[in-house]
Amino acid sequence: MILDDLVAATTRRIAQEIAAVPLATVQAQAQAFSGPEKPSFIAGLADHFGIIAEVKQASPSKGVIAEDFPYQAIAADYTAAGVDAISVLTEPDYFHGDLKYLQTIAAASTKPVLRKDFVIDPYMLYQAKAAGASLVLLIVAILSDAQLHDYYQLATKLGLEVLVECHDAREVQRALAIKPQLIGVNNRNLKDFTVDLKTSERLREVIPADIKVIAESGIKKPKQLAELQAAGINGVLIGETFMRAPDRQAMIHAYQAVVS
Numbered sequence: 001m002i003l004d005d006l007v008a009a010t011t012r013r014i015a016q017e018i019a020a021v022p023l024a025t026v027q028a029q030a031q032a033f034s035g036p037e038k039p040s041f042i043a044g045l046a047d048h049f050g051i052i053a054e055v056k057q058a059s060p061s062k063g064v065i066a067e068d069f070p071y072q073a074i075a076a077d078y079t080a081a082g083v084d085a086i087s088v089l090t091e092p093d094y095f096h097g098d099l100k101y102l103q104t105i106a107a108a109s110t111k112p113v114l115r116k117d118f119v120i121d122p123y124m125l126y127q128a129k130a131a132g133a134s135l136v137l138l139i140v141a142i143l144s145d146a147q148l149h150d151y152y153q154l155a156t157k158l159g160l161e162v163l164v165e166c167h168d169a170r171e172v173q174r175a176l177a178i179k180p181q182l183i184g185v186n187n188r189n190l191k192d193f194t195v196d197l198k199t200s201e202r203l204r205e206v207i208p209a210d211i212k213v214i215a216e217s218g219i220k221k222p223k224q225l226a227e228l229q230a231a232g233i234n235g236v237l238i239g240e241t242f243m244r245a246p247d248r249q250a251m252i253h254a255y256q257a258v259v260s
């Protein structure tokens with residue numbers, strides 16, 4: 001299963017990174033970080049449907065999405081279009097991501113930036129903060145209950161908002177135990193890469209109304225946003241469709257036009 005490979009690769013990567021830059025150094029960088037004030041992504045969801053646009057060069061399910069990858073220009077388009085947050089893949093082996101992309105984008109944009117990676121160690125949260133992230137992803141499927149709890153607390157202490165990613169009802173129950181403000185439902189099944197937008201609509205029903213829900217993956221048409229909003233979903237995370245758009249700003253405006 002791909003998640004096992006991703007966790008194994010991330011474990012190796014983080015061990016190397018800790019050997020190169022010790023935890024204490026990254027903690028000091030996180031503490032010293034001062035960047036432009038960014039709006040809270042979660043607070044914004046109180047009065048409108050949120051759109052997170054993703055900067056992603058490749059993925060295990062799609063291979064290379066962007067041969068040409070002008071990530072700064074892509075993020076500038078997302079910012080100009082008025083998205084609510086920008087998600088930046090920082091996983092190098094399968095997504096061709098880099099923490100440097102996040103750092104550059106976070107410094108240049110007025111929008112909150114999400115570190116999209118396979119967080120399996122607190123070190124990665126300090127890195128996220130030091131690089132200027134406003135949000136981090138925690139994937140329930142790859143964490144124990146204790147890790148989920150501890151990483152959530154640490155992220156919050158660092159001033160990071162957390163998107164807690166689930167894919168089924170059991171994971172939602174585990175996520176609810178930490179009382180999150182924001183849950184992401186990944187519509188992509190990482191066992192076989194099939195996508196079903198009904199997954200987020202179904203799971204919305206078992207998530208208390210005061211917790212905001214983001215539908216992630218596989219969104220291809222503006223009309224789907226209207227359906228998701230009607231089902232009580234508070235926002236979306238869109239990668240491939242925006243990455244491949246010939247005119248990214250125009251496409252995002254078409255998505256914004258169908259939600260309120």
Ligand SMILES: O=P(O)(O)OC[C@@H](O)[C@@H](O)c1c[nH]c2ccccc12
Pocket residue numbers: 054056116117165186216217218219237238239240241
């Ligand atoms: O490109 P898409 O199908 O619009 O999907 C975006 C995002 O949901 C997807 O990249 C994603 C969802 N959860 C993840 C966890 C890790 C890496 C990537 C992801």
